[in-house]
Amino acid sequence: MAxxxxxxxxxxxxxxAGRDAVAGAAPLVSADRLRAVQTLRARLGERAAPVLETALxxxxxxxxxxxxxxxxxxxxxxxxxxxxxxxRAARLAGRDVHDVTCSVGAELHALSGVxxxxxxxxxxxxxxxxxRVNVPGVxxxxxxxxxxxxxxxxxxADPARRTAAGRRTWRPADFAPPLDQLAATVLGDRxxxxxxxxxxxxxxxxxxxxxxxxxxxxxxxxxxxWAAEVELVxxxxxxxxxxxxxxxxxxxxxxxxxxxxRGAGFAVTxxxxxxxxxxxxxxxxxxxxxxxxxxxxxxxxGARHGLWRLDEHLAYLSGDAPPPGVRAxxxxxxxxxxxxxxxxxxxxxxxxRLEILVRGLDVDPNALRPRLRLAGSQEATVVLARxxxxxxxxxxxxxxxxxxxxxxxxxxxx
Numbered sequence: 051m052a053x054x055x056x057x058x059x060x061x062x063x064x065x066x067a068g069r070d071a072v073a074g075a076a077p078l079v080s081a082d083r084l085r086a087v088q089t090l091r092a093r094l095g096e097r098a099a100p101v102l103e104t105a106l107x108x109x110x111x112x113x114x115x116x117x118x119x120x121x122x123x124x125x126x127x128x129x130x131x132x133x134x135x136x137x138r139a140a141r142l143a144g145r146d147v148h149d150v151t152c153s154v155g156a157e158l159h160a161l162s163g164v165x166x167x168x169x170x171x172x173x174x175x176x177x178x179x180x181x182r183v184n185v186p187g188v189x190x191x192x193x194x195x196x197x198x199x200x201x202x203x204x205x206x207a208d209p210a211r212r213t214a215a216g217r218r219t220w221r222p223a224d225f226a227p228p229l230d231q232l233a234a235t236v237l238g239d240r241x242x243x244x245x246x247x248x249x250x251x252x253x254x255x256x257x258x259x260x261x262x263x264x265x266x267x268x269x270x271x272x273x274x275x276w277a278a279e280v281e282l283v284x285x286x287x288x289x290x291x292x293x294x295x296x297x298x299x300x301x302x303x304x305x306x307x308x309x310x311x312r313g314a315g316f317a318v319t320x321x322x323x324x325x326x327x328x329x330x331x332x333x334x335x336x337x338x339x340x341x342x343x344x345x346x347x348x349x350x351x352g353a354r355h356g357l358w359r360l361d362e363h364l365a366y367l368s369g370d371a372p373p374p375g376v377r378a379x380x381x382x383x384x385x386x387x388x389x390x391x392x393x394x395x396x397x398x399x400x401x402x403r404l405e406i407l408v409r410g411l412d413v414d415p416n417a418l419r420p421r422l423r424l425a426g427s428q429e430a431t432v433v434l435a436r437x438x439x440x441x442x443x444x445x446x447x448x449x450x451x452x453x454x455x456x457x458x459x460x461x462x463x464x
Contacts, residue, residue, distance in 0.1 A: 052123035053103040060179040062097060063104055063120055071097065072118075075105040113311070115156050120180040125154045130208065130264060131285055133309045135160035138206075138262065138293060148203040150195035151227070155181035157206055157264075158188050169200060195227040196235050201258045204299065205236055208264040220266070222273050229263065233276045236261055237296055260298035267292045267344055281305040284341035287377075292344075306345035314375055318347045318354065326352035328359045329368070331384055335360070335433055335444055336367040337377040337407070361437045364409050379431050379446035387411070387434055387443035393422050395445055400426030410436030 062068045071094060078086035079102065090098035107121040114131045115121070121129070130138075139160035149157045152170030154177050161168045162185060170185075171193040172178050178190055193199050195207060209225035209232070212218055222229035236259040263277075267289045271280050279300030281293040284307070302319040309315045326349040342351045343365045352359060357369040372378030382399070385391065396404065402424050406415035411434050433444040 053099050055100055055103070055122055055176050055180075057176060057179055059100040060120060060176060060183065063100060064183045068097075068101070069118070071101045072104050072108070075101050076109065079105045079109065115154075116159065116184075119154065119184045121154055122177060122180070124210070125177060125180070128208065128210065129154065129156040130160075131290060132156070132160065133311050134283055134285055134290055137283065137307060137309050137315075138264070139164050141299070142204055142206075142262070146200075146203045147206055148198055148200040149206045150193070150198050150232075151207045151209060152181055152190065153177045153208070155185035155188070157208065158185045161206070162188055169203075171195070171199065196231055198236065198259070203258075204260045204262065206262055206264075207232060211266055218266075220269060220273075222269075225265075229265070229274065232263075233261065233274070233296075237276055261294075261296040262299055263294040264291050265294060267341075279303060279305060280345070281307055282341040282345040283307045283309060284339050285309045286311055287339065289340040289344055304345050304347060306339070306341040306347050306351075308339045308341055308375075310375070316375075318342055318345070318351050320345075320347060320350065322347075322350040323353045324349040326350075326357065326359055326367075328362055331360060331368045331381050331444060332358075333370050333381060334368060334372045335379045335381060335446060336369060336372050337379070338365060338367060339376060360435060360442075361410075364435055364437075366409060366433070366435060379433060379444070382430070382445050382447055384442060384444040387441040389418070389421065392432065392443050392445075395443075396422055396424060396430070396432075397426070399430065399445065400428045401430045402426040403429035405429075405431040407431065407433045409434070411441055 063072065075086065075090055078089055087102060090102055094101055104120065107123060107126045108117065108119065111121055111126040111129060115129050135157050142161065143164040144166050146167045147161050147165040149161065149170045152158050152172050155170065158168060158170045158181065169189045169191070170181060171191045173192065173194055175192060178192055181190055191199060198205060209227055209229055211225055219225070267282055269292055271277065274294055276296060277294035278297040279295040279302055281295065282289060283291050283293055302321050304320040305317055307315070307317045336357060338348055338351050342348060348365050348367065352367045355369065355373040357367040360366045360368055383395065404419060404422070404424055406418060408415060413434055431446040433446060435442050
């Protein structure tokens with residue numbers, strides 16, 4: 051069970067003595083956890099627990115929030131990664147913004163550099179105290195997100211998505227705060243269509259707030275009909291969130307935003323050309339970023355880069371050259387898939403290390419690999435896919451990331 055911080059703990063951890071204690075605990079924790087506990091108890095007495103927990107949480111959250119921040123376990127898990135928060139803040143530049151679930155201040159930190167005015171609120175007094183340490187100078191108030199003490203602001207919210215029992219939930223009504231109630235409160239009234247039984251939102255023309263919500267990428271957009279724009283955001287190849295934008299902030303219906311910690315990135319929207327035909331594989335197979343796939347914008351992405359689809363129902367694209375910064379595989383040979391034929395091909399190519407990618411076929415890479423009896427010195431990637439013409443296998447050169455960096459072909463993806 052995670053340590054429950056107190057306000058007194060926050061006061062100590064924010065002091066010079068507390069910061070020195072956490073800095074001293076960090077190398078102990080990384081070396082031997084049990085010995086660290088014994089050493090810190092002897093050195094710090096009752097202060098050992100909050101110091102130890104803070105050192106552990108800071109290490110866990112490294113790269114997501116600035117070094118040295120005060121955190122709770124839940125805050126460390128849910129905190130928006132800094133590059134993602136910076137992207138959202140850039141869309142709100144020059145606005146008055148109120149983070150109604152500010153927690154320990156991850157969004158506030160990004161917003162404070164670009165928004166015209168920023169205020170934060172939360173119901174948890176310990177998190178608020180931590181936010182005052184982490185983001186000094188930003189006005190903070192203890193308040194319920196369902197009764198925001200501001201007007202004419204953009205509200206930013208990141209509701210907790212776990213039940214009291216710790217289970218992940220996909221029902222907006224079970225979020226904390228409940229997402230349907232939050233939207234109804236700040237955007238307008240909620241009523242039920244008597245013909246369909248579906249809930250609909252009627253937005254008041256005089257509503258004083260716009261709303262942007264960070265939520266899980268797997269949330270069904272049909273559950274949040276108030277969201278005029280759904281933006282899928284990935285960071286360094288991993289889809290991190292779905293951002294829901296109300297009508298006053300939306301610029302399109304669907305958007306995929308690809309963020310990189312190295313600074314490069316791009317966005318694709320449903321307003322772009324989607325003329326992306328189906329054709330046989332060319333020199334390369336391209337695996338679009340997960341945000342593009344989840345946002346349903348594979349055709350738009352392909353059209354932008356002059357690519358084509360291998361099949362109507364697959365996310366794989368192909369082309370004569372890969373776009374920059376994506377997973378791409380140089381096709382060496384391809385044909386109809388059978389296990390026997392693939393085994394023969396890999397033996398002929400002296401393949402001993404193999405990445406297996408599967409789309410649309412009932413093939414378990416972990417079960418298939420030992421049956422292929424790999425014994426060579428080369429590495430390769432094989433893409434197995436169900437096409438309209440039947441199962442196909444593409445034997446490809448080792449993966450490259452579009453930026454020219456070689457990636458070892460050792461993982462399985464289905």
